[in-house]
Amino acid sequence: MNISDISEFAFIERLSSSFAELLPRGFTGIGDDCALFPKSAQESYAVSTDLLIENHHFYRNKIPPYSLGIKSLAVNLSDIAAMGAEPMASFLSVGLPKDISMDWLDSFTAGYKALSLKENVPLCGGDTTASPHICVSVTVIGFARNEAIRRRSMARAGDIICCTSNLGDSGGGFLVLQSDIETGADEDFLLKRHYEPYPEIAAGKWLASRRGAGAMMDISDGLVSDLEHILAASGAAAFLNLEAIPLSAQLKRCAERHGWDSLDLALNGGEDYCLLLTVAKDEFAGTSEKFFEAFGRPLFPIGGIEPMMSGGGKIRFLQNGKETAFTGKPFRHFR
Amino acid sequence: MNISDISEFAFIERLSSSFAELLPRGFTGIGDDCALFPKSAQESYAVSTDLLIENHHFYRNKIPPYSLGIKSLAVNLSDIAAMGAEPMASFLSVGLPKDISMDWLDSFTAGYKALSLKENVPLCGGDTTASPHICVSVTVIGFARNEAIRRRSMARAGDIICCTSNLGDSGGGFLVLQSDIETGADEDFLLKRHYEPYPEIAAGKWLASRRGAGAMMDISDGLVSDLEHILAASGAAAFLNLEAIPLSAQLKRCAERHGWDSLDLALNGGEDYCLLLTVAKDEFAGTSEKFFEAFGRPLFPIGGIEPMMSGGGKIRFLQNGKETAFTGKPFRHFR
Numbered sequence: 001m002n003i004s005d006i007s008e009f010a011f012i013e014r015l016s017s018s019f020a021e022l023l024p025r026g027f028t029g030i031g032d033d034c035a036l037f038p039k040s041a042q043e044s045y046a047v048s049t050d051l052l053i054e055n056h057h058f059y060r061n062k063i064p065p066y067s068l069g070i071k072s073l074a075v076n077l078s079d080i081a082a083m084g085a086e087p088m089a090s091f092l093s094v095g096l097p098k099d100i101s102m103d104w105l106d107s108f109t110a111g112y113k114a115l116s117l118k119e120n121v122p123l124c125g126g127d128t129t130a131s132p133h134i135c136v137s138v139t140v141i142g143f144a145r146n147e148a149i150r151r152r153s154m155a156r157a158g159d160i161i162c163c164t165s166n167l168g169d170s171g172g173g174f175l176v177l178q179s180d181i182e183t184g185a186d187e188d189f190l191l192k193r194h195y196e197p198y199p200e201i202a203a204g205k206w207l208a209s210r211r212g213a214g215a216m217m218d219i220s221d222g223l224v225s226d227l228e229h230i231l232a233a234s235g236a237a238a239f240l241n242l243e244a245i246p247l248s249a250q251l252k253r254c255a256e257r258h259g260w261d262s263l264d265l266a267l268n269g270g271e272d273y274c275l276l277l278t279v280a281k282d283e284f285a286g287t288s289e290k291f292f293e294a295f296g297r298p299l300f301p302i303g304g305i306e307p308m309m310s311g312g313g314k315i316r317f318l319q320n321g322k323e324t325a326f327t328g329k330p331f332r333h334f335r
Numbered sequence: 336m337n338i339s340d341i342s343e344f345a346f347i348e349r350l351s352s353s354f355a356e357l358l359p360r361g362f363t364g365i366g367d368d369c370a371l372f373p374k375s376a377q378e379s380y381a382v383s384t385d386l387l388i389e390n391h392h393f394y395r396n397k398i399p400p401y402s403l404g405i406k407s408l409a410v411n412l413s414d415i416a417a418m419g420a421e422p423m424a425s426f427l428s429v430g431l432p433k434d435i436s437m438d439w440l441d442s443f444t445a446g447y448k449a450l451s452l453k454e455n456v457p458l459c460g461g462d463t464t465a466s467p468h469i470c471v472s473v474t475v476i477g478f479a480r481n482e483a484i485r486r487r488s489m490a491r492a493g494d495i496i497c498c499t500s501n502l503g504d505s506g507g508g509f510l511v512l513q514s515d516i517e518t519g520a521d522e523d524f525l526l527k528r529h530y531e532p533y534p535e536i537a538a539g540k541w542l543a544s545r546r547g548a549g550a551m552m553d554i555s556d557g558l559v560s561d562l563e564h565i566l567a568a569s570g571a572a573a574f575l576n577l578e579a580i581p582l583s584a585q586l587k588r589c590a591e592r593h594g595w596d597s598l599d600l601a602l603n604g605g606e607d608y609c610l611l612l613t614v615a616k617d618e619f620a621g622t623s624e625k626f627f628e629a630f631g632r633p634l635f636p637i638g639g640i641e642p643m644m645s646g647g648g649k650i651r652f653l654q655n656g657k658e659t660a661f662t663g664k665p666f667r668h669f670r
Contacts, residue, residue: 001437015427015458018444022457035460037424037476047459049474051428053466089372092350093386093472102336109353122357123350124382125370127472131388137428137462137472139384141372 032152032233033082033217039143046142046149048079054134062177065104067195068136069111075220076140077119077199078273082218083151084208085144087201089124090116092138095131119201148208150216150277152233159214159278161238161303162288164203166248167223168262169193171269172255181258186250197273203295204275210290212283214305222270223302224315230276231305231314239316240267240303242326267326278305367487367568368417368552374478381477381484383414389469397512400439402530403471404446410555411475412454412534413608417553418486419543420479422536424459425451427473430466454536483543485551485612487568494549494613496573496638497623499538501583502558503597504528506604507590516593521585532608538630539610545625547618549640557605558637559650565613566640566649574651575602575638577661602661613640 015030028036034046052072054060063071073090080087092112096105116123121140173194176187183191200218207213215230223240231238245266255262279287284301291299306316317326350365363371369381387407389395398406408425415422427447431440451458456475508529511522518526535553542548550565558580566573580601590597614622619636626634641651652661 002434005437015444015461015463018448019451019458022451022455023459024457028459030458030460035424035426037459047424047426047474047476049426049428049460049462049472051430051462051464051466051470051472053430053464053470055467056430056465089370089382091370091382091384091474093384095386095388095391095470099337102340109350113353116354116357120357122359123354123365124358124363124372125365125384126350127384127386128350129386129388130391131386131468131470132390133467135386135388135430135466135470135472137384137386137470139382139426139474141382141476 033079034085034142036083036149042146043143044146044149046080046083046085046144047139048076049137049139050075050079052136059177060134063195065107066111069108069113070115070196072136072138073112073115073121073140074197074199075273076138077115077121077201078197078218078220080140080142081199081201081204082216082275083142083144084148084204084216085142086205087119087121087140087142090121090138090140092123092126093128093136094126095129095133095135097132097134098130100134119199144208150208150213152215152217152230155215155230155234155236155278155305156280157236157305157307158281159305160281160284160301161227161240161276161278161305162299162301163219163223163246163274163276164200164299165272165274165297166246166251167219167272167274168251168266168269169248170197170271170273171265172251172260174269174271175258175260175265186254189250190254194271197271199273200275206294207275207277207291210279210283210287212280212287214278214280216275216277219272219274219276220270222268223276224267225270226276228314230278234305235308237306237309237314237316238303239306239318242317242319242324244300244302246300368414369420369477371418371484377481378478379481379484381415381418381420381479382474383411384472384474385410385414387471394512395469398530400442401446404443404448405450405531407471407473408447408450408456408475409532409534410608411473412450412456412536413532413553413555415475415477416534416536416539417551417610418477418479419483419539419551420477421540422454422456422475422477425456425473425475427458427461427471428463429461430464430468430470432467432469433465435469454534479543485543485548487550487552487565490550490565490569490571490613490640491615492571492640492642493616494640495616495619495636496562496575496611496613496640497634497636498554498558498581498609498611499535499634500607500609500632501581501586502554502607502609503586503601503604504583505532505606505608506600507586507595507597509604509606510593510595521589524585525589529606532606534608535610541629542610542612542626545614545618545622547615547622549613549615551610551612554607554609554611555605557603558611559602560605561611563649565611569640570643572641572644572649572651573638574641574653577652577654577659579635579637581635
């Protein structure tokens with residue numbers, strides 16, 4: 001059996017169970033957006049680490065190096081945001097082919113630095129080496145008050161499922177960069193959403209400390225896949241209202257123009273890096289209103305958490321209240 | 336200009352100065368074995384991160400996966416040891432080609448776990464992804480009492496320079512694996528020293544808190560290159576007594592058998608991952624004696640720190656007290 005025969009999740013599960021015995025009390029290991037370990041009686045550190053590989057996560061001749069610098073940090077800040085934590089320091093390791101130009105490197109660094117400055121996260125260390133392909137490994141350490149930490153296991157039956165932005169734009173951007181279609185303003189918008197995800201640090205911290213806040217994670221693999229992680233961790237099921245899934249006007253126009261399935265992109269495209277969270281039903285209206293006041297944009301209610309069903313799928317898809325068959329594609333990193 | 340035209344150190348210097356303005360008070364950023372940030376008024380966290388790339392740091396058809404698992408963690412634990420810190424948690428990210436077998440992966444994991452268990456360091460998180468070549472990125476977080484932290488800048492004129500083990504074995508092992516020579520017990524010994532470095536965590540912690548302890552770092556690039564880092568950070572010069580450089584019997588025999596320069600391997604081979612430190616002259620005898628009592632092996636005095644010279648090289652090489660010309664080769668990661 002080769003690594004391509006198992007999913008990333010199966011591999012992580014294998015690692016996680018193998019090392020579980022070593023975890024001290026107060027530590028949370030593999031299995032959430034971040035690992036957690038105690039800072040004080042009231043606070044914990046949250047650690048996220050992500051590896052971006054050329055020709056797998058990005059193409060050198062497509063992504064501007066400035067955008068790659070932003071994205072390398074953003075995907076980790078997004079994990080920190082998903083725990084309700086605040087980033088404190090980043091560590092950057094890069095493997096670079098010999099023919100990378102100093103201009104490329106300076107643009108990459110400028111992008112990484114622009115987001116570091118914007119979110120006030122110092123780069124504190126790292127490693128550099130030669131490599132046949134570009135690979136970028138970033139680790140971010142953050143911290144959070146223990147009572148505000150949002151775990152995947154915190155969804156409860158009755159909770160409203162919501163997300164903090166339109167879904168599928170990044171997946172659309174990925175289709176644009178893989179094709180030879182002529183790009184206009186709409187396609188460029190989607191590309192930018194794919195290349196320069198916006199980590200929801202302020203929103204994550206704000207939402208995490210609201211009364212009624214339940215589970216939270218960031219959407220990296222895709223709504224369906226990521227919601228399934230919340231359901232597995234919380235021992236729950238869910239329904240999604242397909243007509244409520246927020247889609248940008250740009251994605252809708254591109255889908256029509258290029259024959260894409262915008263709903264599939266929203267459910268399975270991945271790399272949206274917005275927040276997926278659950279909020280207790282009777283707190284949702286207040287939270288949603290206050291969120292709009294604080295951030296000037298809506299919190300989108302897209303479904304609900306239900307008690308675990310015996311047998312059958314864990315997510316029911318509803319179209320205007322009527323159950324419909326929609327099969328989420330599994331996400332497999334090693335294919 | 337391409338990345339291959341500058342050294343790793345020039346690149347790190349470029350990054351470091353670019354981000355210096357973002358560092359909060361109490362943080363130490365790029366430029367030592369570990370980054371440091373405050374844990375409490377008395378303690379700091381130390382963070383190390385290293386990237387190992389197939390065909391650059393190792394060859395898949397040469398290094399046993401069990402050894403690669405050990406080495407991936409060991410090189411980071413060695414950085415933690417070099418600060419006088421104690422490791423607390425590790426994070427492992429791996430990029431794997433599709434044709435990696437589950438047996439390979441299980442052996443790799445077993446090696447990583449064996450060292451994790453030995454040094455009691457839990458694996459707390461990471462990332463996995465497909466990649467055209469194997470790449471392994473490990474981050475280790477440790478902590479130390481502030482007064483025991485050993486920085487590269489802490490060498491003082493008059494200090495004795497010492498190391499904690501024989502030098503050059505790993506460099507010899509690298510020559511073995513690159514050649515087609517028939518291997519016997521000596522060659523296998525060197526290979527094992529190259530593949531499975533021993534992180535000096537207990538010795539590092541012990542030495543760091545000794546009275547008279549000065550600068551400390553681990554020997555990864557090679558004695559000359561690494562000592563130069565201490566000298567640059569401390570604003571000092573040094574001499575090395577070439578006849579005092581400790582060489583294993585195995586390295587000496589192999590050097591004779593295969594026509595190697597064992598001294599060059601000891602000075603420039605790198606990847607020894609033992610500790611290089613300075614000790615105040617009047618404390619050295621006591622420290623050395625107590626070190627032998629505690630660890631059953633000697634602390635090797637190999638030279639001394641001198642005041643900065645005006646102009647000229649920073650390291651003088653002495654052979655039985657007489658100055659000799661020995662040119663250290665610079666280490667360049669991007670060649």
